[in-house]
Amino acid sequence: MSSYQQSIKSQNKKQILQLIIDHAPISRSAIAKQLGMAKGTVSSLSTELIGSEIIYEYGPGSSSGGRRPLMLLFNEKAGYSIGIDVGVNYIMGILTNLRGEKIAEQKQTISVHDFDYMLPLIIQSIQKLIDASPPSPYGIIGVGVGVPGIVNHQGSILFAPNLGWEQVDLQEELENAFDVPVTIENEANAGAYGEKKHNSSSHLSDNLVYVSAGIGIGAGVIINGEIYRGEKGYSGEFGHMMIDMNGRKCSCGSVGCWEMYASEKALLLEAEKVLDSAEGLSLESLIDQAEINPKVTSLFTEIGDCLGSGISSILNVFNPQKVVIGNRLALAEPLLSEPVKAAIDRHTLNFHKEQAEILFSSLTPYSTSLGASHFVTERFIATNF
Ligand SMILES: [Zn+2]
Numbered sequence: 290m291s292s293y294q295q296s297i298k299s300q301n302k303k304q305i306l307q308l309i310i311d312h313a314p315i316s317r318s319a320i321a322k323q324l325g326m327a328k329g330t331v332s333s334l335s336t337e338l339i340g341s342e343i344i345y346e347y348g349p350g351s352s353s354g355g356r357r358p359l360m361l362l363f364n365e366k367a368g369y370s371i372g373i374d375v376g377v378n379y380i381m382g383i384l385t386n387l388r389g390e391k392i393a394e395q396k397q398t399i400s401v402h403d404f405d406y407m408l409p410l411i412i413q414s415i416q417k418l419i420d421a422s423p424p425s426p427y428g429i430i431g432v433g434v435g436v437p438g439i440v441n442h443q444g445s446i447l448f449a450p451n452l453g454w455e456q457v458d459l460q461e462e463l464e465n466a467f468d469v470p471v472t473i474e475n476e477a478n479a480g481a482y483g484e485k486k487h488n489s490s491s492h493l494s495d496n497l498v499y500v501s502a503g504i505g506i507g508a509g510v511i512i513n514g515e516i517y518r519g520e521k522g523y524s525g526e527f528g529h530m531m532i533d534m535n536g537r538k539c540s541c542g543s544v545g546c547w548e549m550y551a552s553e554k555a556l557l558l559e560a561e562k563v564l565d566s567a568e569g570l571s572l573e574s575l576i577d578q579a580e581i582n583p584k585v586t587s588l589f590t591e592i593g594d595c596l597g598s599g600i601s602s603i604l605n606v607f608n609p610q611k612v613v614i615g616n617r618l619a620l621a622e623p624l625l626s627e628p629v630k631a632a633i634d635r636h637t638l639n640f641h642k643e644q645a646e647i648l649f650s651s652l653t654p655y656s657t658s659l660g661a662s663h664f665v666t667e668r669f670i671a672t673n674f
Contacts, residue, residue, distance in 0.1 A: 301326060302334045306363075306674050309344050314360035335361055342426040343367050343674055365390070368427030368669065371418050372662025373411060373434040374476060374654075376617070377402065377451045377504035377554075380410055383658045384418040387430075387666050389487055391655070393421035402452040408459075412466050419467070430669040431469050433661030434459060435476035437505050442522045444473040450540040451505040451554075472664050476616075476657045477501040477525050478516050480650075481509025483660030484613050488652055496609045499656065500527070502596060502618035505540075506548040510607060528552065532599065551595035553617050559588050576621050589624035596625065597632025604633065604641045615650035616657070622649040 290298070304324055309315060312323075321331045338344045339361075348359040365388040374381040382395040395414045399407065411434070419429055436459070438449025444460040463471040474482075481499035495514040501507045506528030510517040518524055528548035529541050536545025549555055553572050560575055561567045563584050579585045600612055618625065626649065633647060650656050 298334070301330060302338065302674060303671075305331060305334050306338060306343065306670065309338075309361050310363045310670075313344075313362045314347065316358035316360055318358060320361070338674065341674065343670075363387070366423070366425055368425050368430040369422040370430050370662045370665040370669070371415055371432045372479075372658035372660070372665070373414065373432065374479070374657035374661065375407070375411065375434060375436045375452075376476075377437060378617075380407070380414055381654060381658050382414040382418050383655060383662060384422055385659070385662045385666075387670075389659055389663055389666065391659075392423070393418055394658075402454070404452075404454050404457050404459075407452075408462060411459075412463070415463070415467060427669075427673075429467070429469050431471065431665035432463055432467065433472045433474065433479065433663070433665040434463070435474050435479035435657040435661045437476050437501075437503070437507060439523050439526065440473050440475050442518075444471070446473060447523075450542075453540075470665065470668065472661070472668065474661060474664060475507060475509070475522075475525055477507030477509040477527075478518070479509070479658075479660035479664065480615055480656035481511050481613075481660065482516060482663055483652060483656040483658070484615070484650060485511055485514075485660075486663050487659045488613070488650070488656075490648075490651075494609075494611045496607070497611045497613065498603050498607060498609045499613045499615055499650075500596075500600060500603070501616040501657070502552055502614060503616040504552060504554045506552050506599075508603065510609075512607075527599070527603065530599065530602065532595075547595070547599045551592055551599055555595070556588060556592050556618075559591070560585065563588060572617055572620060576624065579624055586624065589621060590628045592618070593625035593628030594632045597629035598636050600629065600647065601633050601636035601642075604637045604645050608641055609645065611646045611648070613648055613650050613656075615653055617654070619649045619653040625649075 317331050321328045343364055344361050345364050346359045346361055365386045370385050372383050380397045383391050384393040385391055395417050439447045446457040448455055460471045460473045480501050484499050497511045499509040508525050508527040529546045531545045532547050533545035537549040538544050539546040539549050575585055
């Protein structure tokens with residue numbers, strides 16, 4: 290077979306597999322019809338895919354009403370993918386099948402961010418997820434990691450200000466430790482992808498911004514169905530959008546950054562002042578206290594106001610169909626929702642707010658880990674079949 294024929298064959302096979310992933314159960318003749326391929330081609334390529342155990346056939350065969358065709362299905366249990374969300378105060382890891390369904394999870398709360406301290410914790414978390422994976426033809430197909438920082442196209446973490454990491458090669462460390470492909474992504478990009486792929490209400494949104502509001506703030510921007518990464522992969526650092534030229538000092542070296550006013554970090558710093566104590570302060574404890582302490586309620590109102598004001602800039606610039614607010618602050622939706630919406634209403638251009646839908650993520654806290662795991666699965670499918 291010539292290399293040209295090889296490449297046509299491989300393209301056809303990919304198309305068949307993708308159709309089965311998207312539309313299973315589906316018969317061979319329906320595939321032939323939809324893709325405009327000869328039945329013989331579909332038949333021989335699906336036999337190869339069945340041999341690779343990435344699809345399987347199922348069906349009653351003949352029935353009283355005549356012969357019913359055998360259906361082809363995607364074998365989502367052919368392998369398992371791992372998605373890790375490295376937060377500033379947590380590490381969240383999930384094991385998913387090839388459809389992105391969660392099989393197991395691992396969560397740790399952390400307070401120290403040195404890379405040398407965190408790396409063993411990340412490795413431990415991955416190992417536990419590997420141990421939890423059922424036997425399968427392809428085993429662990431890879432690990433995807435979302436980190437709160439600037440990641441270049443090669444997967445190196447150049448700068449993660451809230452972790453204090455600079456020039457860290459997490460990908461190489463993890464590939465050495467586990468000998469599987471590792472993908473590193475900015476956590477907000479991974480979160481945006483998680484929303485796009487796994488949130489049924491966002492599935493059809495081709496222009497979507499995911500605002501990851503944790504200790505810091507990042508935003509993943511999906512334009513025309515694709516993640517916008519920028520020239521070198523550095524885009525999405527919305528947390529460092531300046532909202533006050535003479536404002537609070539930020540960990541990035543600048544002042545007045547959005548995340549100094551609208552993040553979990555800002556909430557905790559302000560709460561410390563208002564409550565005169567940092568003891569036992571956490572987002573969760575503040576959510577509880579807000580029910581009884583009006584001072585704490587108004588802290589959330591202030592944070593929501595700043596969060597909404599920043600989102601209005603995103604709406605004015607990108608005109609997305611949808612903005613999804615995710616990560617830790619989404620846990621405070623009942624307290625933030627009103628002030629966020631009021632601020633957006635005040636600051637957004639009329640045309641831009643007409644159709645924009647603003648919602649809190651229903652995938653919280655899994656948006657980033659799901660997206661990271663999905664990147665791995667897509668790469669596995671693209672390179673192996
Ligand atoms: Zn900054």
